[in-house]
Amino acid sequence: MAKVKFDxxxxxxxxxxxxxxxxxxxxxxxxxxxxxxxxxGNNLFRDWRYLKTGEPNEKFVLNNPVFGGKVLVTGKNxxxxxxxxxxxxxxxxxxxxxxxxxxxxxxxxNNSLNNGLLPIVISDExxxxxxxxxxxxxxxxVKIDLEKQTLTILPTxxxxxxxxxxxxxxxxLKGLDDIDFLLGMKDMITSYENNKRVAK
Amino acid sequence: xxxxxxxxxxxxxxxxRSIEAGPDVLYIDRHYIHEVTSPQAFNGLKERGIPVFxxxxxxxxxxxxxxxxxxxxxxxxxLSRNQVEKLSENCSKYGIELFGLNHSRNGIVHVIxxxxxxxxxxxxxxCGDSHTxxxxxxxxxxxxxxxxxxxxxxxxxxxxxxxPKKMRIAINGTLKKGVTSKDIIxxxxxxxxxxxxxxxFVEFSGSAIIALSMEARMTICNMSIEMGARGxxxxxxxxxFSYLRKLPxxxxxxxxxxxxxxxxxxxxxxxxxxxxxxxxxxxDIKPMITYGTNPGMGMAIDxxxxxxxxxxxxxxxxxxxxxxxMGLKPGMKLLGHPVDFVFIGSCTNGRIEDFRAFAQIIRGxxxxxxxxxxxxxxxxRVEEQMVAEGLIEIFKNAGFEVRQPGLLLLSGNE
Numbered sequence: 001m002a003k004v005k006f007d008x009x010x011x012x013x014x015x016x017x018x019x020x021x022x023x024x025x026x027x028x029x030x031x032x033x034x035x036x037x038x039x040x041g042n043n044l045f046r047d048w049r050y051l052k053t054g055e056p057n058e059k060f061v062l063n064n065p066v067f068g069g070k071v072l073v074t075g076k077n078x079x080x081x082x083x084x085x086x087x088x089x090x091x092x093x094x095x096x097x098x099x100x101x102x103x104x105x106x107x108x109x110n111n112s113l114n115n116g117l118l119p120i121v122i123s124d125e126x127x128x129x130x131x132x133x134x135x136x137x138x139x140x141x142v143k144i145d146l147e148k149q150t151l152t153i154l155p156t157x158x159x160x161x162x163x164x165x166x167x168x169x170x171x172x173l174k175g176l177d178d179i180d181f182l183l184g185m186k187d188m189i190t191s192y193e194n195n196k197r198v199a200k
Numbered sequence: 201x202x203x204x205x206x207x208x209x210x211x212x213x214x215x216x217r218s219i220e221a222g223p224d225v226l227y228i229d230r231h232y233i234h235e236v237t238s239p240q241a242f243n244g245l246k247e248r249g250i251p252v253f254x255x256x257x258x259x260x261x262x263x264x265x266x267x268x269x270x271x272x273x274x275x276x277x278x279l280s281r282n283q284v285e286k287l288s289e290n291c292s293k294y295g296i297e298l299f300g301l302n303h304s305r306n307g308i309v310h311v312i313x314x315x316x317x318x319x320x321x322x323x324x325x326x327c328g329d330s331h332t333x334x335x336x337x338x339x340x341x342x343x344x345x346x347x348x349x350x351x352x353x354x355x356x357x358x359x360x361x362x363x364p365k366k367m368r369i370a371i372n373g374t375l376k377k378g379v380t381s382k383d384i385i386x387x388x389x390x391x392x393x394x395x396x397x398x399x400x401f402v403e404f405s406g407s408a409i410i411a412l413s414m415e416a417r418m419t420i421c422n423m424s425i426e427m428g429a430r431g432x433x434x435x436x437x438x439x440x441f442s443y444l445r446k447l448p449x450x451x452x453x454x455x456x457x458x459x460x461x462x463x464x465x466x467x468x469x470x471x472x473x474x475x476x477x478x479x480x481x482x483x484d485i486k487p488m489i490t491y492g493t494n495p496g497m498g499m500a501i502d503x504x505x506x507x508x509x510x511x512x513x514x515x516x517x518x519x520x521x522x523x524x525x526m527g528l529k530p531g532m533k534l535l536g537h538p539v540d541f542v543f544i545g546s547c548t549n550g551r552i553e554d555f556r557a558f559a560q561i562i563r564g565x566x567x568x569x570x571x572x573x574x575x576x577x578x579x580x581r582v583e584e585q586m587v588a589e590g591l592i593e594i595f596k597n598a599g600f601e602v603r604q605p606g607l608l609l610l611s612g613n614e
Contacts, residue, residue, distance in 0.1 A: 019515055032264075034283075036243065083329055083345065085348060105398070178348075179352050183355060188216060188217060189253075196213070
C-alpha cells in the first residue's frame with residue numbers, strides 16, 4: 001500500500017469525456033507482467049494514446065499539449081471490469097492525483113483510496129458542464145479541499161460537496177494506511193480466531 | 201432475534217471489529233493468490249519486514265500470465281517468466297502452498313478452489329481477481345480485491361470493507377430447452393445493465409436457481425460482477441452437499457457430515473429484508489447473444505439489436521459508438537451472421553460440465569474451415585476428466601485446437 005497524503009489540490013484538468021471506461025482500457029492486460037508498482041504511467045490508456053505503428057495518436061487528449069494537470073475528468077462509470085490495481089497505479093504514476101466522474105466501479109474506488117488517488121463523484125449534470133468548460137477553456141482551474149470535502153470550479157466559484165468515507169478521509173489527510181491500523185490490532189484478530197473456531 | 205439474510209449471517213460472523221462511521225474489519229477464511237496481482241503485495245511485506253500472518257489459509261496458483269501450450273518449456277516472454285518465478289519464490293519464502301505451472305493440480309484459481317475442496321459454505325474468500333465471486337455458488341461471501349488489499353490480507357488475514365447493500369434476484373419457473381445458466385445471468389444483466397448491481401451483494405434464489413448444478417451456479421455467481429455487484433451467492437443445499445461429498449479431499453474438515461448439518465442453517469430467514477428485490481420468470485429467458493463491447497449489450501439470440509432509446513443503462517452516443525466499433529446497427533438481427541472465432545474456457549465456462557455439453561453438440565461434426573476454434577480446460581483435473589471421457593478426441597476430430605489449462609486471452613503470452 002502507498003502512504004500518500006492528500007489535503008488541498010488546485011490544478012487544471014484533463015478531460016476524457018468517455019463512458020464505461022474499463023480497467024483494460026486504462027492499462028491493457030498485456031502490460032501487467034511487471035512486479036513493481038512503478039512505471040505503469042507509460043502505458044496509461046495505451047491503445048488510445050498510441051497508434052498501431054507505435055506513434056503517438058495526436059487525436060488523444062493526453063497527446064494534446066493544450067490540456068494538462070493533476071485532475072482527470074472522465075465520463076460516467078469509470079474503472080469497471082477487472083480488479084487490477086495496476087489501473088490506479090498507471091493513473092497515479094502518470095501524475096494524476098484526483099479523478100472526477102459521476103460514477104465509479106466499486107473495486108476501482110477502493111483501489112484509488114488505497115493509493116492516494118482521490119475519486120470524486122459529482123452529478124451527471126455538473127460533470128457534463130465541467131467537461132464543456134475545460135474543453136472550451138483548458139486553463140480552467142479546480143480546487144479540491146479534502147478536509148471540507150469540496151470541489152470548486154475556480155473561474156465560476158461554483159462549489160459542491162463530495163462524499164467520502166470518514167475513515168478513508170482521515171487516512172488520506174494523515175497519510176496513514178490500513179495495514180498499520182490492522183497490524184495494531186493483531187491481538188484482537190488472534191482472539192477472534194480463538195473464540196470463533198475459524199475454518200482451518 | 202432480528203431476522204437476517206444469508207449474506208448478513210456470514211458477514212456478521214466474520215466481523216472482528218466495526219469502526220464507527222468506517223469500514224468493518226472482516227476476517228478472511230481463504231485467500232487465493234496468483235502471479236499477476238500478488239508480487240507488489242509481497243514487496244510491501246518485505247519493505248515492512250513482516251511475515252505472512254496465516255500462510256495456511258492462503259492458496260496460490262499460476263493461471264493468468266502463463267502460456268496454454270508447451271507448458272513444459274520455459275516461458276518465452278521474460279517479464280511473464282519473471283512474474284511466475286517471483287510467485288514460486290514468494291510462496292516458498294513465506295510457506296504458502298503453490299499449485300504452480302506443471303503441478304498436477306494447477307488450474308484457474310476459481311476452478312481449483314472448489315475442486316480441491318478449499319471453497320466451503322459459510323466462508324469469506326478473497327482473491328486479487330474480480331471473478332472471485334464464483335465461489336459464492338457454495339454459499340460463501342467471495343469477492344475480488346486490489347493488490348493493496350492482497351497485502352492487507354497477507355499481513356493480517358483481515359480486510360477493511362464497508363458492508364454492501366443486499367439484493368435478492370429470484371428466478372422462478374422452468375428454463376426452456378437450450379437455456380443455460382450463462383443465459384440466465386446474461387439476461388439479468390441485459391435487463392438491469394452493467395451498473396444495476398453496483399453497491400450490492402446479490403443472493404440468487406428461486407426454483408430455476410435451485411435446479412442448477414454446482415458448475416452452473418458458479419457461472420452465475422462468476423458473472424454477477426458484470427452487473428456491477430460486489431459479488432453473488434446462492435444458499436447451500438443438497439446439490440452443494442452432494443458435490444462436496446464427491447470430492448477426493450475437503451480441506452480442514454474432519455467430519456464432513458457434521459459440517460453439512462451446520463451448513464444447512466446457511467440460508468436467509470423467511471422474513472429477512474433485502475434493500476432491493478427482483479424477480480424474473482425462467483420461461484422468459486431465451487439463449488442469449490451479445491452484440492457490443494460490454495456485457496450489458498446482450499439479447500435473445502433471435503431478437504434484433506435494440507434502438508438506443510430502449511437501452512436505459514447506456515447513453516445514446518456511447519451505445520452507437522460501440523455498435524459502430526462492432527460493425528453493427530440498431531435493428532439488425534445476428535442470426536445468419538457469420539462466426540469468426542469460437543472459444544470455450546476461462547473461469548466462467550472452463551469446467552467439465554461446459555465441455556460435456558459442448559461435446560454433445562459437436563460430436564461427429566466438423567467446424568467450418570474459416571473459423572478458429574479453441575478449447576481451454578480450466579484446470580489439470582478438468583483436462584484429465586476430458587481425456588478419460590473421450591471429450592478431447594471429439595473436439596480434435598471436429599477440428600478444434602485443444603490447449604493446456606490457463607486463462608488464455610488474458611495474458612501477453614498468446
